[in-house]
Every structure is written in C-alpha cells, then in structure tokens.
Amino acid sequence: MQQSSTQALPPGSGLPAGPPAPRDTIAWLLSRATFGFTPEDAAEVAARGHDGWVDWQLNASSISDAALEQQLLQWPWLNVTPHEALADPSLDPFELARDYKGVRLVRAVHSRRQLFERVVEFWADHFNVFMGRFTRIYEDQDVWRAYALGSFRDLLGAVTRSSSMLAFLDNDDNIAGAGHENLAREILELHTLGVDGPYTENDVREFARCLTGWNYVSDAANPAFGQFVFEAGNHDTGPKSVLGFSFSGATGVNEVETILDYLANHPATIRFVTRRLAQWLIGDDVPEDAVTAGAVTWHQTSGNMKEVVRTLLSKEVTLPLVVAGTTKFRRPFEWICAVLRSTGVAVPNPAAAHALMQRLGQAPFEWPAPDGYPDERSRWVGLVQPRWAIAAEFTRASTSDWAHTQGSLLSLVAGVPRAGWAQRLNRVLTGHRLSPFDVASIQAHIQSLPAQASDSVVFAEALELAFSCPSFQTL
Amino acid sequence: MKSRSPRTTRRDLLRAGAGCTAALMSSGARAFASGSLDSPAARDTLVLVFLRGGMDGLSLFVPVGDADYYIQRPTLGRDAQRTINLDGFFGLNDAAAPLYPHFAAGELAVVHGCGIAHPTRSHFEAMRRMEEAHVGGGTFGSGWLARHLQATPPVQAGGGRAIAIDRTLPTAMQGGFASIPIPRLAEFGFSGPLATQVARANRLDAMYSRASQPDRGGGLTALDLASTVDAIDFTRAPSGGAVYPSSSFGEGLYETATLIKAGTSVEAVEVDYGGWDDHSHEGPVGGFFAGRIHDLANGLSAFLTDLGPDAERTTVVVMSEFGRRVDENGAGGCDHGRGGAVMVLGGSHVNGGVVHRLWPGLQSQNLDDGALPVSIDIRHVMAEILTERMGTADLAAALPGFSPTPLGLVT
Numbered sequence: 069m070q071q072s073s074t075q076a077l078p079p080g081s082g083l084p085a086g087p088p089a090p091r092d093t094i095a096w097l098l099s100r101a102t103f104g105f106t107p108e109d110a111a112e113v114a115a116r117g118h119d120g121w122v123d124w125q126l127n128a129s130s131i132s133d134a135a136l137e138q139q140l141l142q143w144p145w146l147n148v149t150p151h152e153a154l155a156d157p158s159l160d161p162f163e164l165a166r167d168y169k170g171v172r173l174v175r176a177v178h179s180r181r182q183l184f185e186r187v188v189e190f191w192a193d194h195f196n197v198f199m200g201r202f203t204r205i206y207e208d209q210d211v212w213r214a215y216a217l218g219s220f221r222d223l224l225g226a227v228t229r230s231s232s233m234l235a236f237l238d239n240d241d242n243i244a245g246a247g248h249e250n251l252a253r254e255i256l257e258l259h260t261l262g263v264d265g266p267y268t269e270n271d272v273r274e275f276a277r278c279l280t281g282w283n284y285v286s287d288a289a290n291p292a293f294g295q296f297v298f299e300a301g302n303h304d305t306g307p308k309s310v311l312g313f314s315f316s317g318a319t320g321v322n323e324v325e326t327i328l329d330y331l332a333n334h335p336a337t338i339r340f341v342t343r344r345l346a347q348w349l350i351g352d353d354v355p356e357d358a359v360t361a362g363a364v365t366w367h368q369t370s371g372n373m374k375e376v377v378r379t380l381l382s383k384e385v386t387l388p389l390v391v392a393g394t395t396k397f398r399r400p401f402e403w404i405c406a407v408l409r410s411t412g413v414a415v416p417n418p419a420a421a422h423a424l425m426q427r428l429g430q431a432p433f434e435w436p437a438p439d440g441y442p443d444e445r446s447r448w449v450g451l452v453q454p455r456w457a458i459a460a461e462f463t464r465a466s467t468s469d470w471a472h473t474q475g476s477l478l479s480l481v482a483g484v485p486r487a488g489w490a491q492r493l494n495r496v497l498t499g500h501r502l503s504p505f506d507v508a509s510i511q512a513h514i515q516s517l518p519a520q521a522s523d524s525v526v527f528a529e530a531l532e533l534a535f536s537c538p539s540f541q542t543l
Numbered sequence: 544m545k546s547r548s549p550r551t552t553r554r555d556l557l558r559a560g561a562g563c564t565a566a567l568m569s570s571g572a573r574a575f576a577s578g579s580l581d582s583p584a585a586r587d588t589l590v591l592v593f594l595r596g597g598m599d600g601l602s603l604f605v606p607v608g609d610a611d612y613y614i615q616r617p618t619l620g621r622d623a624q625r626t627i628n629l630d631g632f633f634g635l636n637d638a639a640a641p642l643y644p645h646f647a648a649g650e651l652a653v654v655h656g657c658g659i660a661h662p663t664r665s666h667f668e669a670m671r672r673m674e675e676a677h678v679g680g681g682t683f684g685s686g687w688l689a690r691h692l693q694a695t696p697p698v699q700a701g702g703g704r705a706i707a708i709d710r711t712l713p714t715a716m717q718g719g720f721a722s723i724p725i726p727r728l729a730e731f732g733f734s735g736p737l738a739t740q741v742a743r744a745n746r747l748d749a750m751y752s753r754a755s756q757p758d759r760g761g762g763l764t765a766l767d768l769a770s771t772v773d774a775i776d777f778t779r780a781p782s783g784g785a786v787y788p789s790s791s792f793g794e795g796l797y798e799t800a801t802l803i804k805a806g807t808s809v810e811a812v813e814v815d816y817g818g819w820d821d822h823s824h825e826g827p828v829g830g831f832f833a834g835r836i837h838d839l840a841n842g843l844s845a846f847l848t849d850l851g852p853d854a855e856r857t858t859v860v861v862m863s864e865f866g867r868r869v870d871e872n873g874a875g876g877c878d879h880g881r882g883g884a885v886m887v888l889g890g891s892h893v894n895g896g897v898v899h900r901l902w903p904g905l906q907s908q909n910l911d912d913g914a915l916p917v918s919i920d921i922r923h924v925m926a927e928i929l930t931e932r933m934g935t936a937d938l939a940a941a942l943p944g945f946s947p948t949p950l951g952l953v954t
Binding site for chain 2: 238241242243245246247248249250253257258263269272397429430436437439441442445446447448449450451452453454456457460461464503505506509510512513516517529532533536537538539541542
C-alpha cells in the first residue's frame with residue numbers, strides 16, 4: 069500500500085510518500101469538524117482515534133459543556149419567549165437582535181460540542197432566515213439545535229412550521245384564493261429536491277395551495293405569539309394535484325405533511341442535501357464517492373443526520389482527501405472563530421462580537437436571500453482586507469473590546485526563542501497546516517525587526533502575519 | 544496567470560520606499576491616480592446595478608397603452624394619470640420621476656421584455672444564468688464580465704480591475720482578474736503600525752504571490768486596491784448639487800462616483816440592490832415597491848448629476864434576474880415571471896429616450912406561462928456595451944456561442 073502509492077507519484081511532485089503522518093490527519097479533521105485547531109483538541113483526537121473522536125462528538129449531549137452554559141446564564145434573555153420579550157420594557161428589540169447574533173460566535177468558539185456547532189452552522193445556511201421582522205431567530209435554539217443531528221424529516225417539519233421561516237417567506241400572506249408561491253418554491257428548490265429536481269412550475273403552485281393557512285400566531289398579546297398555527301379558515305380546501313399526489317381538499321394540514329414525508333427521503337433530496345453537507349464539511353471539490361457514501365447512509369437510516377455526518381467524516385472517506393491536500397477557503401465566521409480558539413482569547417461581549425462579524429462580512433442572520441451565505445471559494449477570496457485589519461488590531465489589542473492584552477498573547481511562544489516563533493505558531497495555530505513559504509516569510513519578518521524591539525511588539529507582528537497569510541485563510 | 548507585468552502600483556512604491564512615511568506613501572499614490580487622468584481613458588467604467596429578487600418591470604415602466612395590463616392587474620394596475628408619459632405606450636411610474644429628466648435628455652434607454660433565454664423561475668438559477676450569460680446545460684463557472692476582463696488587457700498595467708460594493712463577489716465577476724468585493728470603499732486600506740506598514744504589506748505580497756488561484760488574485764488585488772482606494776477622499780461634497788438618498792444604495796453610488804472621478808485602474812463596479820421579491824403587498828403606488836423605485840431613481844439621478852462630465856466615460860446597466868408574472872396574485876403581489884426591464888444610463892453616448900421592445904401584448908395567450916416573455920436576450924445588451932464602450936478584445940470569449948445584434952443603445 070505504502071509502496072504502490074509512492075510509485076504512483078510523479079517524480080519530484082514534492083508530496084510525502086505513503087500515508088499522511090498522524091499529526092496531519094488529526095489537523096485535517098479538526099480543520100473541518102471544529103471551528104479552529106487547538107493543541108488540546110489534537111490530543112483528544114490522538115487519544116480517541118479519528119472515528120472514536122467523531123463518535124464522541126456526534127453524541128454531543130453527552131459532552132459536558134458546563135463552562136459555556138455558565139457563560140450563557142449571564143444573558144437571561146436567551147430563554148424568554150417572543151411574547152415575554154416584547155412585554156419586558158428592559159429588553160430593547162434592536163439590542164436584543166444584535167446581541168442574539170453575537171451569541172452565535174460565543175457558542176461556536178467556546179462550545180466543547182464543536183462538531184455539533186459546525187452542523188448547526190450548516191443548517192443555518194441551508195434553512196437560512198433573515199432577521200428582519202423578528203428580534204430573534206428562534207430556530208437557532210428551538211429548531212436547528214434541537215434537530216441538527218436528528219432526523220432530516222423532523223428538521224424539515226420543524227423549519228416549515230417555524231415562525232421565522234413562515235414570516236421570512238411571507239406565508240402569512242398565503243391564504244385561500246389569495247395565495248403566492250414563495251415558501252413552496254424554496255422548500256422544493258432550496259430545502260429538498262434542489263433546483264434541478266423533479267418538479268414543475270405547476271407543482272410549485274399546487275404545493276403553495278397546500279401551504280395556505282400555515283401561519284404563526286401574530287398577536288403579540290397572545291402568550292403563544294410566534295408559535296405555529298394552522299388556520300383552517302385560510303386553507304384552500306379545493307382539490308389539488310402535486311408531485312403525483314392528489315388531495316381532495318379535506319385533509320387540511322396533512323397535505324403538507326404528506327408532501328414533506330415524500331420530499332424528506334426522495335433520492336433527489338438525499339443527493340442534493342448530502343452534496344451540500346459534504347461540501348460544507350469536506351471541501352469544494354468533494355469526490356462523488358464521498359457523496360455516494362453519505363447518500364447510502366441516508367437511505368439506510370431514513371435520513372439520520374448523525375449517521376450521515378459520521379459517514380462523511382469517517383477515516384475511510386476522508387483519508388484520500390487528506391492525501392490529496394485539497395483545501396477549503398475559510399468563511400469570515402470560520403476565520404474569526406479560528407483566531408479566537410487558537411489564541412484562547414474570549415469572545416468579546418455580544419454587541420462587540422456582532423460588530424466584528426459585520427466588519428468581516430458575515431454576521432449571522434444577515435444574509436437577505438433564502439439560499440444562505442455562499443460556500444464557494446470564489447465568492448470569498450477577495451474579502452481578505454477586513455481580516456488583515458482585524459488581525460492588526462487583535463494582535464495588539466488596540467481596540468478596547470478585547471479581553472486580552474498585547475503582552476498576554478506571548479504565552480503562545482513561552483519558552484521558545486524568537487528564531488523558533490514561526491514554527492511554533494504553525495504548530496499551535498493550525499497543527500502544521502501553514503505553508504512552508506508562509507512560515508519562512510513570517511520568520512524572515514521577525515528576523516528583520518530590530519533586535520532591541522520588545523518581544524511583545526515583535527510577536528504582534530508575527531501573529532498578525534500568521535492570521536493574514538494565505539495558508540491561514542484555508543481549511 | 545503567469546508572472547504579472549510591470550506596474551506602478553502602491554506595492555511597487557512600497558518596495559521602492561521602504562521606511563517612507565505615510566505622507567510620502569499617500570502622495571505617491573496620488574501621483575499614480577492623477578497620472579491615469581493624464582492619459583484619457585480608452586474605455587468606460589461599467590457600473591452594474593443588479594436588482595436582486597426579480598424587479599417588476601411592468602410596475603416601473605408601465606404599459607399604459609396595453610388594455611390587458613389593467614385586466615391582468617385589477618388592483619395593482621396604475622391609472623395613466625399617475626405615470627409620466629414616455630412614448631405614448633409606456634408610462635414611467637411617478638414614484639421614479641427623478642429618472643424622467645434623464646430619459647428626456649437621452650441619457651436613459653430602456654429595454655423591456657428583456658432577460659435570460661432560459662425558462663427557470665428560480666431566483667438563484669436565473670441570477671446565475673444571467674450573470675454567467677449562460678443558457679445551455681451545466682455551467683460556465685465564470686461571469687460574463689469576468690470573461691471580458693480575462694480576454695481584454697487592462698487599461699493600465701496592474702491594479703484592481705473590478706469591485707463589487709458588497710460582502711461577496713457576484714457571479715458576473717467570478718473567475719476574472721483582479722476583482723474583489725469591498726463592502727465600503729471609505730473603510731478600505733492597509734492598517735497596523737506605520738513603522739512596519741511597508742514591510743508587512745511586502746510580506747503579504749510575497750506570500751499571496753505564491754498562493755494558488757483564486758486565493759492569489761484575491762489577496763494581491765486587495766493589496767493593490769488598498770493603496771489606490773486609501774488615497775481617495777470619500778468625504779468630498781457631491782458635484783452639481785447632487786443629493787444622494789441616505790440609503791445603502793445611495794452610499795454605494797456615491798462611493799462609486801468618487802472612485803470614477805479619482806481615475807483609477809478600476810474598469811467595472813457593481814452596486815447591488817436587494818429586496819425586489821414582491822410576492823405580497825407590492826405597493827407600486829405609495830407602497831414598498833414605490834419606495835424602492837423612488838430610492839433607485841433618486842440614486843441613479845444623483846449619480847449622473849454628480850459625475851457631470853465623467854458621465855461621458857461611464858455606462859450604467861440596471862438589470863434583475865427576471866420580471867414578475869403579468870397577473871397579480873391574491874396577496875397584493877406578483878409571483879416570479881420572465882422578461883423584465885433593463886436600463887442603460889450614462890452620458891451623451893447613450894442613445895436614450897427610447898423604450899426598446901418586441902411587445903407581444905399582454906393577453907394570456909401571448910404570455911410565457913403567465914409572464915411577459917423574454918423577447919430580447921440580455922446578451923444583446925451586454926455585447927453592445929462590451930463592444931462599443933468597454934473595448935472588449937474577444938466578444939466570443941465573454942459571450943460564448945452567441946451572435947449579437949446591436950440594439951443601438953450606445954454609440
């Protein structure tokens with residue numbers, strides 16, 4: 069095995085002979101399955117083994133997250149209902165919306181359930197909702213988090229009944245005799261079958277008729293404000309024909325449930341959603357074999373997402389990708405998470421976290437279209453200047469929001485002479501995933517600075533370049 | 544992309560002037576900017592305005608001469624008194640009245656029933672196809688503007704060539720050279736301690752020069768534009784008494800005009816405008832749609848006024864992924880349609896004051912599944928502007944497999 073793969077390499081290709089070193093597979097897995105490498109996580113993978121670590125992460129509720137939960141307690145508004153939020157004069161709707169977005173960063177950086185957070189991030193784009201009419205997207209807690217690693221059918225059903233989605237795609241205006249297609253189209257095109265899937269314009273319009281009367285309680289004085297309600301009086305009770313199903317019109321809310329049952333495990337849905345998930349977890353040019361492996365698991369488990377993710381991240385599926393060395397471009401949210409996790413710096417307060425994410429170009433719940441933030445490399449590679457600017461500020465703690473000081477970052481290179489700083493940063497920030505040229509350039513910069521310059525000043529320069537260099541922008 | 548050609552960008556200035564002060568650097572960059580003004584621009588700056596969501600062209604340029612319009616839109620249909628007569632058949636929604644002087648002055652041409660020749664009614668599929676200028680199977684994987692830039696040498700060597708005032712790069716610019724998104728030009732630059740600014744920028748230059756594409760292009764273009772854009776004053780007062788609306792669209796156009804006036808290497812700017820998916824409560828009179836077209840018209844009018852003589856080397860194209868169905872739905876809106884309204888604006892090179900159309904009539908049997916058909920392929924518009932105003936070196940590369948017919952939109 070080792071010999072044949074060595075022989076298959078063209079001479080002078082520069083690729084390492086044989087299977088990758090364990091430290092490289094560990095760093096690769098952590099780059100995909102977490103929001104940023106830490107040496108502690110690397111030790112955890114080493115101890116549990118690749119598939120063992122994935123299994124541990126997939127049983128997210130069994131991982132103690134006490135420190136994060138303690139931190140979240142300082143924001144009691146995270147658990148109030150929409151009705152309570154409006155009734156509480158101490159809660160400003162603008163500040164609530166802003167802070168709620170900021171908490172997304174707190175969870176992504178500080179949760180020990182890293183793979184779970186990665187999957188939540190995926191669903192947040194797949195089932196994207198824009199925080200327009202609402203001060204909060206309740207799905208984040210009640211839908212995506214509740215069903216992220218459960219059955220896709222359950223997740224799809226919960227999303228379709230959620231007030232944020234019903235409001236975002238205007239289904240409160242989709243009533244008998246006065247309907248429109250907005251939600252119906254996006255369920256078919258974006259949530260399930262995909263744009264090339266087996267449906268027609270007529271299916272869109274008939275499915276929209278099925279969705280008439282699907283609404284949320286819109287009276288803010290009602291304690292149930294924001295909860296799903298099927299308004300039978302607004303439901304189109306005429307006969308309908310959609311995707312091969314015929315409804316007499318007398319089955320009410322069950323029409324949509326029947327269609328969702330059909331859509332959730334349709335081969336086109338399985339292929340479309342598995343591919344998106346694989347691209348998210350693995351990379352842009354995901355091999356067909358990986359998609360097929362995930363799709364087979366979906367078929368076998370009727371859409372148990374925990375098992376689909378387990379397949380996609382299994383050692384068997386991912387090892388060829390580690391060998392191939394394909395990379396994925398970090399989105400802004402992933403970049404700031406990696407900066408904070410690798411340095412151990414706490415997320416600033418939610419308001420500052422939100423401002424930071426806006427500057428970087430990817431604040432949660434602020435993508436206005438239902439397709440979610442893009443995941444394609446070509447969309448993001450030009451937006452590096454905000455990262456450089458924030459790296460320059462972060463490494464010198466030059467704005468007041470940070471919980472660290474310029475000097476405190478020196479602990480990353482404690483006991484290491486300047487001549488070894490770039491190598492040290494490569495290890496602790498990424499698990500040796502920076503390019504040799506970038507590491508050499510960072511070291512050359514360190515050497516070029518005056519010898520009498522203080523450690524903290526020189527180290528800020530080095531760390532800024534590490535966060536700004538091209539190989540830190542990729543997974 | 545092979546080795547990059549010699550150029551006089553800020554990065555070269557940085558290399559030459561290691562240790563120089565900020566004042567020296569900005570004067571160097573200004574010299575660069577004014578140098579480009581000395582040599583007259585060989586081509587326009589193209590400004591793309593993409594109205595995301597499916598702008599209802601029938602509510603902006605209203606076919607008041609087509610009786611079926613009022614039958615299909617019993618509540619949304621406007622009466623002719625509330626439009627401004629354009630040519631006896633079309634009326635301009637009076638919420639967009641600021642566009643009228645430009646139409647009358649021949650600076651605005653409209654193409655109605657225009658779009659991409661593909662039946663999709665998906666926003667995202669239609670946007671991708673329009674921005675790729677792609678009607679066949681599969682995908683081109685690159686934008687029409689990107690392919691033009693790839694095939695056409697830059698006006699001046701080095702420097703950024705296209706900017707989207709946005710968080711992410713739109714499809715039209717993907718796969719091309721030196722094209723990046725910049726959410727706010729006024730905040731763009733290279734930061735950190737002045738003492739090491741040159742050295743750090745040069746390190747990044749070296750590292751991104753070694754990265755693979757498209758990462759390399761993204762990083763290097765950001766470095767190039769950081770010097771160019773940093774030197775521009777984004778606090779200037781608009782010229783000609785222009786008043787931009789205080790919307791993000793107005794702000795984007797103000798920054799774009801400022802960039803154009805500074806005379807940089809940038810050949811194209813995209814300023815998108817979202818929120819046109821009017822499935823319900825459209826409000827073409829006094830409602831949401833009316834508010835948006837008022838903002839749109841005010842912004843475009845201020846932009847042309849502010850540009851003044853620079854409008855002679857600027858061409859604006861306003862497009863949307865599709866128009867909306869002719870028949871209104873029951874929710875006070877219209878669902879996804881096909882043909883929309885495209886606008887071309889600029890200086891005296893625009894043959895304006897015309898609404899181009901091959902009007903089928905709005906009786907149901909003349910429609911494409913309830914929608915105004917695409918009777919004019921938007922690639923005709925793209926081809927004419929690339930040929931007449933953008934000096935394209937290879938139209939077939941920009942618009943593969945397409946034989947254009949000029950509409951006479953620009954001279």
